[in-house]
Amino acid sequence: MNELQRQISRSNWSLFLDRDGVLNVRPGNGYVVSPQHFQWAEGSLEALAGLKKMFRHILVVTNQQGVGKGLMQASDLEAINRKMLSGIREAGAHVDKIYSATGLRKCDSFLRKPGPGMALEAAEDFPGICFTRSIMVGDTFTDMLFGSRLGMLTVLIGQGNVPSSYYHLVDYRFASLRDFANFMVKGIQNP
Numbered sequence: 001m002n003e004l005q006r007q008i009s010r011s012n013w014s015l016f017l018d019r020d021g022v023l024n025v026r027p028g029n030g031y032v033v034s035p036q037h038f039q040w041a042e043g044s045l046e047a048l049a050g051l052k053k054m055f056r057h058i059l060v061v062t063n064q065q066g067v068g069k070g071l072m073q074a075s076d077l078e079a080i081n082r083k084m085l086s087g088i089r090e091a092g093a094h095v096d097k098i099y100s101a102t103g104l105r106k107c108d109s110f111l112r113k114p115g116p117g118m119a120l121e122a123a124e125d126f127p128g129i130c131f132t133r134s135i136m137v138g139d140t141f142t143d144m145l146f147g148s149r150l151g152m153l154t155v156l157i158g159q160g161n162v163p164s165s166y167y168h169l170v171d172y173r174f175a176s177l178r179d180f181a182n183f184m185v186k187g188i189q190n191p
């Protein structure tokens with residue numbers, strides 16, 4: 001058993017997941033604007049199914065200001081969420097709830113990561129959530145800032161997107177959600 005497995009096996013931990021670049025293929029600099037554009041990252045559904053056994057709650061927290069910009073409608077985002085949740089169900093995985101911050105960066109600083117709004121909403125919905133017994137998994141420094149401000153452990157997925165001045169906010173680093181899940185579930189550290 002590795003240190004992280006040991007730590008979370010002691011009490012009920014929750015898992016917060018960013019969406020783009022973690023669960024699904026990052027849409028470049030743009031937005032996933034419809035279910036057709038949403039493409040699961042390789043192995044992410046299997047990873048979710050494995051992680052289900054280890055965490056009390058699994059939540060998705062995603063900034064989607066494409067809605068605020070008018071590039072998609074709230075109904076498009078809802079359709080994407082439905083597609084996600086049905087794929088998750090079919091894979092035998094589980095996500096308690098998907099939280100989205102749809103406002104613009106300049107006027108939604110509380111709800112948008114790194115603001116704490118979506119985590120506070122989740123804690124209200126699921127009183128069993130404790131931030132200091134939670135892990136935030138994301139692919140940008142915004143995710144790392146969000147998690148560390150709330151006292152969560154942070155996991156960075158992928159290579160880039162974090163300026164060196166934010167490295168101290170990163171507790172663990174993996175190439176993909178699949179690698180993180182392998183580490184958590186099987187104790188395997190992929191090279």
Ligand SMILES: [Mg+2]
Pocket residue numbers: 018019020021022138139140
């Ligand atoms: Mg992301």
